[in-house]
Amino acid sequence: MDVVVRSVEAVAPRIKSFELADPAGAHLPAFTAGSHIDVTLPNGLVRSYSLLNDSRERDRYVIAVLHEEAGGGGSAWVHESLRPGDVLEIGAPQNRFEIDEGGDHNILIAGGIGITPILSMAQRFDELGIDYRLIYCTRSREDAAFCAHIEERHGERATLHHDGGLRERSLDVDELLRVREPGTHVYVCGPPGLIAAVRKAAGEWPQGTVHFELFGAVRAGAGAAAENKPFDVHLRRRNVTLHVPADRSILDVLAANDIRVRTVCRDGFCGTCTTRYVAGSVEHRDGVLDEEGRKSLIQVCVSRALPGDTLVLDL
C-alpha cells in the first residue's frame, strides 16, 4: 500500500522519526505492539522498520531510522531524501516479536535503535495495567531518542542506562535477570551482543518467556564474515550436494543454482527465507528464530553450517 510521509523529526543526532499516514486520510490496517512494516525504497531496497507508536492508533504509523554509515545505503537515502509529502510503498504490518499479555511482570530491554518496538510494547503494557520495566541502553543521553517522552510516559518504570561506550559500564544483565519472579517475561531488542547476553543470563528461564528481536543482523553476519568457513549443503528432495564457500551465503549458492527462496531483508531479521533442515549443525545468525525453531529451521540468508559439516536442507 502507499502511505504519505506526514512529518519528519530528528529525534537524536543520527536518528529521525517518520510519521506515515494514508494519503486519503483513511484508517491504516491495525497492528499489534512489536510489529514492523517492510518499506520499499525507490532503489528497490526493502527495509523493515518497527512501529513505535501506540498500537491503538489507526491514523498513523511511526518509525524511527538510524543513519548507518556502514549500511547498504537504505538508511542514508531515508535520512537524506525522505521529506514530508513523499509517498512510500509499504507492506502491511507483521509481527514476529509479539508480546505475551498473559505475563505478570515484564522486563523490556532496548539497545540503541532497538528502542522502537520496545516503546510500543511498554505503551501496551501500560494501557493493560500489566507490570513492566523499561531499560534503554545507549552510549550517552545525546545518543538516545525519545528520552523526554519515555520519562514523561513511563516515569519510574523507565531506566536510561548510558555506558559511555565502555564495556565495563554496560548493563549488568546477569544481575538484572538473576532472580526470576514467577510470571516474568523478558523482551530484548538491540545489537547482537546485548541479545546474546540476555539470552545467556535467562538461559534457565521457562520456554516462551524470553523474547528477542535482533536489529541489523547484517552487522552480526558482517562481524562474523571474517571467520566464515566453507561447508556443504545437501538438498534432500533434489538429491544434490552444493558447496558453500567462505565468501558466499547458502542463499547465494542456491540462487546460483536456480533454486529460488523468497527473501525480503537478506539480513536475518524478516523471517521470509526460513527453510527446514533435517540434519547437520547450524550456526544460527538470525534474529527471528527462537530456541525451538532453531532445532529444525534456518534462515539461509545469514546462517551457516558449522565448518566442514554437511547441512541437509529440505529442498
Ligand code: FES
Ligand atoms: S530474507 Fe529476511 S531473514 Fe532471510
